[in-house]
Amino acid sequence: MQNESYVATPKPAVKKRGGKGLSIAALITAIVSMILGGVSFWFVFWFAYGRMNSSVITLSFLSLFLAVTAIGAIIMAIIAKVKGAHTAMLVVTILTACLTFPSVLFNGYILIYYIGMTY
Secondary structure, eight states: OOOOOOOOOOOOOOOOOOOHHHHHHHHHHHHHHHHHHHHHHHHHHHHHHTTOHHHHHHHHHHHTTHHHHHHHHHHHHHHHHHHTOOHHHHHHHHHHHHTTHHHHHHHHHHHHHHHHHHO
16 A cells, blocks of 8 residues: 655635725715715805805816816726726726716806806
8 A cells, every 4th residue: 555645735825905995095085076066066056146256266166176086086996996906996986986077067167157257
């Protein structure tokens, strides 16, 4: 009888998925920019109804920076996906960030309209 010894092959190390924290930060940034976009939309509409021209111009100009945060959230989500985050977080972040753009576009339109109206 032969003495056969079997050497167990080591299991490959499970690679930990990275980018989870970055994808969560991107989603939170997208949600915050979407909420602030909606709030700024209603405040610009409210100020425009009350004919407060300087407030409309100021708030609509400041709300244009929400487009930067929404694009930043999309970029962070793409970087997190490259690092190994789930695809669902990427899709949800992109959809949430894209919901910011209608209010930003409306505020930009109102900004151009009110600047043209006041001068």
